[in-house]
Amino acid sequence: MQTLKSKYSLLIVVLSLALLVTVPLLFPGYKTSIATEILIFAILAMSIDILAGYTGRTPLCHGAIFGVATYVMLYYVTEMGGSPWVGVLFAVFASILVSIIFALLAIRTSGVYFILLTLALGMIVWGVCLRWTSVTGGENGLRGSVTPLWLQDKVTLYYFIASCFVVLVWMMWRFVNSPFGLTLKGIRDSESRMRTLGYNVPLHLFLGFVVSGFFAGVAGALYAFFNSFVSPSTVALAQSTEGLLMAIVGGAGTLFGGIIGAALVISLENIVSLYTERWLMVIGFMFIFMMIFAPSGVLGAVRNFIKSRQ
Amino acid sequence: MSMTIFQLLNSATFAALLFVVASGFTLIFGLMRIVNLAHGALYLFGGYLGLTISMMGGNFYVSAIGAAIGVALMGLIIDLGLLRFVKGNELRQVLLTLGVAFVLNDLALVLWGGDTYSIPVPSYLDGPFEMGDVTYPKYRLFVLLVGILIFIALWLLMAKTKLGALIRAGVDDSETVSAMGVDIRKIFIYTFMLGAALAGLGGVMGGAFLTLYPTADSEILVFSLAVVIIGGRGSLVGAAVGSILVAMLANFGQVWFPELAYFVIFGPMAVLLAFRPLGLFGKAS
Numbered sequence: 379m380q381t382l383k384s385k386y387s388l389l390i391v392v393l394s395l396a397l398l399v400t401v402p403l404l405f406p407g408y409k410t411s412i413a414t415e416i417l418i419f420a421i422l423a424m425s426i427d428i429l430a431g432y433t434g435r436t437p438l439c440h441g442a443i444f445g446v447a448t449y450v451m452l453y454y455v456t457e458m459g460g461s462p463w464v465g466v467l468f469a470v471f472a473s474i475l476v477s478i479i480f481a482l483l484a485i486r487t488s489g490v491y492f493i494l495l496t497l498a499l500g501m502i503v504w505g506v507c508l509r510w511t512s513v514t515g516g517e518n519g520l521r522g523s524v525t526p527l528w529l530q531d532k533v534t535l536y537y538f539i540a541s542c543f544v545v546l547v548w549m550m551w552r553f554v555n556s557p558f559g560l561t562l563k564g565i566r567d568s569e570s571r572m573r574t575l576g577y578n579v580p581l582h583l584f585l586g587f588v589v590s591g592f593f594a595g596v597a598g599a600l601y602a603f604f605n606s607f608v609s610p611s612t613v614a615l616a617q618s619t620e621g622l623l624m625a626i627v628g629g630a631g632t633l634f635g636g637i638i639g640a641a642l643v644i645s646l647e648n649i650v651s652l653y654t655e656r657w658l659m660v661i662g663f664m665f666i667f668m669m670i671f672a673p674s675g676v677l678g679a680v681r682n683f684i685k686s687r688q
Numbered sequence: 689m690s691m692t693i694f695q696l697l698n699s700a701t702f703a704a705l706l707f708v709v710a711s712g713f714t715l716i717f718g719l720m721r722i723v724n725l726a727h728g729a730l731y732l733f734g735g736y737l738g739l740t741i742s743m744m745g746g747n748f749y750v751s752a753i754g755a756a757i758g759v760a761l762m763g764l765i766i767d768l769g770l771l772r773f774v775k776g777n778e779l780r781q782v783l784l785t786l787g788v789a790f791v792l793n794d795l796a797l798v799l800w801g802g803d804t805y806s807i808p809v810p811s812y813l814d815g816p817f818e819m820g821d822v823t824y825p826k827y828r829l830f831v832l833l834v835g836i837l838i839f840i841a842l843w844l845l846m847a848k849t850k851l852g853a854l855i856r857a858g859v860d861d862s863e864t865v866s867a868m869g870v871d872i873r874k875i876f877i878y879t880f881m882l883g884a885a886l887a888g889l890g891g892v893m894g895g896a897f898l899t900l901y902p903t904a905d906s907e908i909l910v911f912s913l914a915v916v917i918i919g920g921r922g923s924l925v926g927a928a929v930g931s932i933l934v935a936m937l938a939n940f941g942q943v944w945f946p947e948l949a950y951f952v953i954f955g956p957m958a959v960l961l962a963f964r965p966l967g968l969f970g971k972a973s
Contacts, residue, residue, distance in 0.1 A: 490779075494723060498913045504906075505907075615906060658790050662788065662790030662792075666770060670780075
């Protein structure tokens, strides 16, 4: 995005914020709920992009990190009768904990091995959620509203999630453009060069992973407000894959691409589900299509176009 | 009969099945550097194809061979029709096969529904096998036997035939092999089909005692991934050792901590990765 003149950047930011504020007016009723869902999944997609786009490590475990937060949230509030706000803290804490364990293992690998390992780690979480019936409710999952009364209204919930969204996006934007984030980019481009320059590569990867997991966890906790239900499919591979697909459709390594990707994928999901139940197949075909024809995604294509014009 | 012998037999027979599936995975991974995440879906398809053939009146062996051939052809289509376009880019290959996995899984749900099926086995393999005070299902012993035979066959193929020598050479350095005038592309296709056929065969073998259901593909995929991560890519011995370890962990885990069985595979995988990121028998490329 640096290639865009700052005037245009400011304009885009202002227009985006204006759009964010007016969504409940432009898209009333159930469409507002879809917008809420888009914002939550955009956070997940951007958290994945921190690793996939900026660090060059493609994770397939973020659905699990996201879902762990949703599980903890629902368990703490509905089974233990706790306050949802304390629940958010516990949920995010649990996600960070899971991320730390995953990170310690995964940063030892790169490339395809990283994908395989994170996939296997995510699947273990799925297996535990499926089988540990006494806590997770097994296949039936956990159900119950964790949303405080004042947030129950769809529009209020939207504005609440949108406010969180703006803060989180700002945090992520600052993070990827901080010296730390630039170091991650350096590791993506050449690990050996960064090591030679004296950077502690494993430590940077570890922290990058945990930060990414933190954002995924916040998205998972917010999802509990939105959905009031969690089952093994929330932590399943399909969730991680969908998040990654959003990041890739928007354009890996562009951060904001995650927002576009989430909007496209979730809108499509809602349209497709009117006609068919074969959503998984659609996701699969989208993945195949993206990989063959458009691996750099929407914003990636825009960026390449701008670069070629200069 | 003591529980331990029973559990050991369970582990050994499960290991045999895992080996059949994971050896295909590791062959493709080792030679072509392609991580085929559709491998689990190919396993499931193999199982369902075998089921359909046996429901149409084919006997067990016809089903198994038919499924292996059918899935090998699916492998051919995936390789020639899709993977060709993303050649040389590992990340795009992996994510593409992930897409294929989703499509195939959903397609299986359309074609065969969400019910649980079991492939019928020949009557002489049905029922328990009794020897002294040991009683154990005959079919599972048969699976163990087939696993061992396939290990021997694959070992002979790799060690004694020209194709095997080319595959081994390709695992170590495919550029040099192709520079020496060998059509490595053809070898890649054979390997991919062989790997897929093993997944399909595994589907029929597993479909008869683990049953077939829509999420069976991801379960077998996780186990195969664990086998390859532990054993190292491209190594048959690694796949065999990995299968035995993973099967034992999964079985004893299920007995001791039934709710956290999956979790038990994770510990050793973690320890191993800490010391040998490429697995027990893996070689750096």
